[in-house]
Amino acid sequence: MPPKLTSFHSKVNVQRQVKIPMRDRINLTADIYLPKGIDTSLPVLLMRLPYGRAIASTCTYAHPSWYAHQGYIVVIQDVRGCGTSEGELYPFRNEYNDGFDTVEWCAKELEGSNGKVGMYGFSYQGVTQFQAAVQQPEGLVTICPSMATADLYHGWFYFGGAVCLDFDVNWALQLAQNRAWYLKQEPQATKLFEAQKQSAKWLESAPLSEIELFKNPDFGNFGKFFFDWIGNQQANDEYWQKLNPLSYFDRYDLPALHIAGWADIFIEATINTYHQAKSVTKKPQHLVVAPWQHLPWLPKVGEIDFGETAVSKVDQLQVDWFDFWLKGIDNGISDRAPVQLFLMGKNHWLDLPEFPTSPNIQNLYLSSNKQLIPQLPNSQQLTANSSLPDIYVYDPRNPNPSTNYGFYDQRNVHQRWDVMVYQSDELDQDLAIAGIPEFILYAATTAPDTDWVIKLLDIYPDGKQMLVSMGVMRAKFRNSWTEPEWVKPDVMTEYRINLRPTCQNFAKGHRIGVAISSSAFPIIERHSNTQKLPSEATVSDFVEATQQIFYGAEYPSHLQLPI
8 A cells, every 4th residue: 555645734745654665675765745736747856865754954955845845756765774764774885776776766656757857965865866876777867966975085984094083983873873763772772872972982982993882782783884984094995996986987977066065074075076077977067165064054154154145045056956957947057157156255156167276376385483475585584493394293192182174263272282383474465265275295204104284274363263274194195095105204205285175265464374283183083103004003002203394495385375
């Protein structure tokens, strides 16, 4: 017997817990929203998520009933092992086949469907779109991935070769608690729920490979995939090649609307995926980047309110996109600028033909007295101390702490011995940048491997050090992500460190700042400064590293800003 059709409200009906069969006879469940009073077939909007059909990403989007009211059949599906769907959850592993089967069911079997399907959703729900798209199911016309990626290593589970600790632990914990809750399994559901409130305790665990949270029977083994995430520490590991949609991007060929946030932890991954999509298909790839964090999408982000122009209009934007591609409505969206970026500081939108790869670069060089200067000093300007490096000691037992990624004042975490902050003179006029800043670092370490963390700061007249962007480089990956090389102790080495993409106006009277350290805990895992995998190092393995930062004419450490 089919699920009962009930009235959700005056404009929309809903069928709950509709079973959708997969090729292996597992049934996944979905809620299906249908507009009332329409007797013609309609296109389908599909979202696939692990967090529960009822939530349906309403922390960022309008409710599915709103999308149905715009003239669509909306299918919100629990992925395998989540909600009331059958099977076991393993993040991303089954989404290729399950996504293909679900799209084809929506196109061919769903009553009232006209055979055209679009997908939407952010984060996990965005990755499932890429995984379905590379399978090329019949009926999938377009996708709208937000804050998502086709490469789960770079900028998702790893940042510059270092484990994204805060995200990896807390997300594994969230998925594990969800799974225990779906199964009504006690005491695990309660124990994991309590553990979520004490995540700082688990972030301090060493070694990570023995973290009790995912090994103790009291918690169950619902999060055991965490050990796969931290145990495959190179981009070319087979684990990532199988999981990454990027491995199959030769089969990606759909128009897409990519949505990102400058303060989102996945901004680097999202922009990289947009570029990769552009490189493999001639189908339109539009990009919209707002100032937002991962969720919610509000004008106030961190400590800055970006005003009315930062209010989310994504719901209407997506409907316009779907109306054009799924209904053939000529609403002018194809004539809009393919790239729309929010310029922070000025708080207005830029319409661009492509993502900036500006040939105009402003260099700022490290100098003595913790200065950033626009030109290297000539020989007459050199002082007796100008050739001496700046030195700090990084102790893994007491790593430099991090704020959340985003627009937060860094002064509290910079009042330490193990971070070097350099700043420019006050700007005599506004300076706007857009694109990917890069830092060229000349440094030496006593360790065979260590981390370098670079922050780009907007320093206010009152002294606030507002985080704009950040980059990480695990030293052994300085030349290759796939062929790591140990560092020679106390030998000056060059590192080229990409920071996360940004679009920022530095106001007249402000200063540009750069902070250099060897940790940002818990955004990234602490490095033991040894040849051991950081996730396998015990506390007794930790070693202090003496870090030397070089600058001057011979070793010109400097920031490259895309103007």
